[in-house]
Amino acid sequence: MCESCGVQPASVHVARLEDGRISTSDLCQSCAQALGEEMGGNGLVFALPAAVGRFFGSIMGVEPQEVVEADGGPDLMCGVCGTTTSDVQESGLLGCASCYDVFEGYVPEETVDETLDHLGKVPARNPQGATDRREVLRLRRMLRELVDSERYEEAAGVRDRLAELGEMPQG
Amino acid sequence: MDDTLIMATGLLVERNEAVTPFPHAAPPELLEELSARATACLQREGAPGEWEIHPLDQLSLAMRAYLVERGLLTPDFAERSGSGRLAGVLHGGRASLETNGASHFRLLCSRPSDHLMEMWDVVDGLDDVLEAEFAWAFHDRRGYLSADPDVCGTGLHVHITLEIPVLMVTGRLGALAVRLQSQGFTLAPVWESAGGMFQIFNRSTSGRNEGELMTAALDAARAVVDRERSARKAVYRENPGRARDYVGRALGVAQQAWVVNAAEGVSLISALQVGGELGVTEPALSPQDAFALMRRIQPGHIVVEEVRAAHGGLEEPAIDEARARILRDTFAGTRARR
Numbered sequence: 095m096c097e098s099c100g101v102q103p104a105s106v107h108v109a110r111l112e113d114g115r116i117s118t119s120d121l122c123q124s125c126a127q128a129l130g131e132e133m134g135g136n137g138l139v140f141a142l143p144a145a146v147g148r149f150f151g152s153i154m155g156v157e158p159q160e161v162v163e164a165d166g167g168p169d170l171m172c173g174v175c176g177t178t179t180s181d182v183q184e185s186g187l188l189g190c191a192s193c194y195d196v197f198e199g200y201v202p203e204e205t206v207d208e209t210l211d212h213l214g215k216v217p218a219r220n221p222q223g224a225t226d227r228r229e230v231l232r233l234r235r236m237l238r239e240l241v242d243s244e245r246y247e248e249a250a251g252v253r254d255r256l257a258e259l260g261e262m263p264q265g
Numbered sequence: 266m267d268d269t270l271i272m273a274t275g276l277l278v279e280r281n282e283a284v285t286p287f288p289h290a291a292p293p294e295l296l297e298e299l300s301a302r303a304t305a306c307l308q309r310e311g312a313p314g315e316w317e318i319h320p321l322d323q324l325s326l327a328m329r330a331y332l333v334e335r336g337l338l339t340p341d342f343a344e345r346s347g348s349g350r351l352a353g354v355l356h357g358g359r360a361s362l363e364t365n366g367a368s369h370f371r372l373l374c375s376r377p378s379d380h381l382m383e384m385w386d387v388v389d390g391l392d393d394v395l396e397a398e399f400a401w402a403f404h405d406r407r408g409y410l411s412a413d414p415d416v417c418g419t420g421l422h423v424h425i426t427l428e429i430p431v432l433m434v435t436g437r438l439g440a441l442a443v444r445l446q447s448q449g450f451t452l453a454p455v456w457e458s459a460g461g462m463f464q465i466f467n468r469s470t471s472g473r474n475e476g477e478l479m480t481a482a483l484d485a486a487r488a489v490v491d492r493e494r495s496a497r498k499a500v501y502r503e504n505p506g507r508a509r510d511y512v513g514r515a516l517g518v519a520q521q522a523w524v525v526n527a528a529e530g531v532s533l534i535s536a537l538q539v540g541g542e543l544g545v546t547e548p549a550l551s552p553q554d555a556f557a558l559m560r561r562i563q564p565g566h567i568v569v570e571e572v573r574a575a576h577g578g579l580e581e582p583a584i585d586e587a588r589a590r591i592l593r594d595t596f597a598g599t600r601a602r603r
Contacts, residue, residue, distance in 0.1 A: 175287075211408075
């Protein structure tokens with residue numbers, strides 16, 4: 095929603111230089127045009143389509159924003175790529191990596207099912223947390239299989255290893 | 266002779282850059298920038314192998330078809346133009362790269378027969394090379410992120426091409442497809458199922474590591490080809506006259522026809538492969554040689570390799586004539602056993 099009039103949908107991302115600081119806002123076409131005329135180009139850093147603008151905002155260190163409220167209920171918008179709840183519902187596609195946080199509730203259940211957790215290759219640049227998490231998942235799965243096949247002694251060893259990793263074994 | 270009916274295997278690995286919006290949501294200039302960085306990365310001194318990289322829209326339709334037929338481009342990617350779309354091929358077709366299709370990057374590899382582990386080494390290495398330049402979109406639970414949440418995970422798609430004409434004509438594919446579905450795999454026709462050509466691929470890329478995914482896909486494929494083998498023997502045992510007639514007719518057409526379309530050509534080759542295996546014709550044609558021939562008679566291959574006109578059309582009558590000539594030459598020495 096336009097941050098100026100609060101009526102029209104925001105379609106233009108505007109960055110302004112004020113007192114040496116950059117501030118950004120999402121405006122509708124007419125409010126953006128009015129602002130441009132008012133400033134006469136002075137201090138206006140850029141005005142871009144909202145989706146593009148948010149991306150540049152994010153790499154400039156400006157925090158991505160969530161826009162809440164739409165017709166009849168809350169609507170979310172990814173601060174990085176500009177994808178909205180409606181976009182996700184219509185296409186089933188997310189716009190960028192940040193969308194996975196913004197639209198967590200809209201990601202299909204099966205993709206957060208623990209049995210489908212990632213167990214494969216991890217990027218070299220990925221922090222240690224991911225590797226530990228993968229090890230925990232691997233051990234949990236192993237524990238389930240050992241218990242199912244009544245190999246309790248081996249299961250106890252796996253349970254100990256999980257405890258070492260600070261993981262409370264389930265079941 | 267490798268006698269498995271696994272005709273070909275292929276891998277596709279999807280990766281997206283962490284900061285840039287996924288291709289459908291990104292502005293063109295960012296996609297162009299990603300492509301330029303990927304090109305520089307792969308052509309940098311010390312990078313493995315020589316790459317031929319072209320903007321997709323500079324490739325002729327015939328060349329795109331040729332690369333799709335070789336398993337080096339996906340059909341969806343080849344058919345659509347868009348910003349920052351590059352098609353790169355590693356020397357000798359050992360692997361390929363698509364940029365800014367469904368994902369920022371797709372690494373592909375395809376080989377006759379079963380070479381999954383060897384191919385994984387190739388794409389894994391290329392993934393590492395690209396990762397030196399790009400930070401991947403990755404989530405510790407979901408794995409490598411993609412625009413479609415259903416395909417998050419390893420980002421690895423395993424494709425196994427099978428020749429199962431007898432299971433097809435005896436109506437057993439439906440039950441088989443349902444069983445594969447429950448194991449997480451899809452059975453889909455290749456070349457409109459001409460010659461009983463099908464492909465098995467994994468629906469989800471998560472919940473298993475790369476090695477497990479490849480092993481599970483191979484196990485599923487082997488179970489299918491074992492059934493095909495049994496079905497071939499049973500059909501021949503129960504009605505040898507009809508089987509001989511079917512194969513003999515195929516041999517007659519392959520040796521005598523002057524115009525053959527692609528679907529008919531694949532069906533003829535498949536029938537003659539089955540015939541050779543059952544001892545109806547000789548010499549026998551190995552499944553892998555049959556698959557190589559099936560590829561060779563596809564429109565892109567004929568235009569690029571036979572007609573030597575990379576810019577020619579894919580529907581010209583000369584292509585059907587060239588296909589018939591290839592079949593006549595290949596099967597000139599084949600005969601039906603008495």
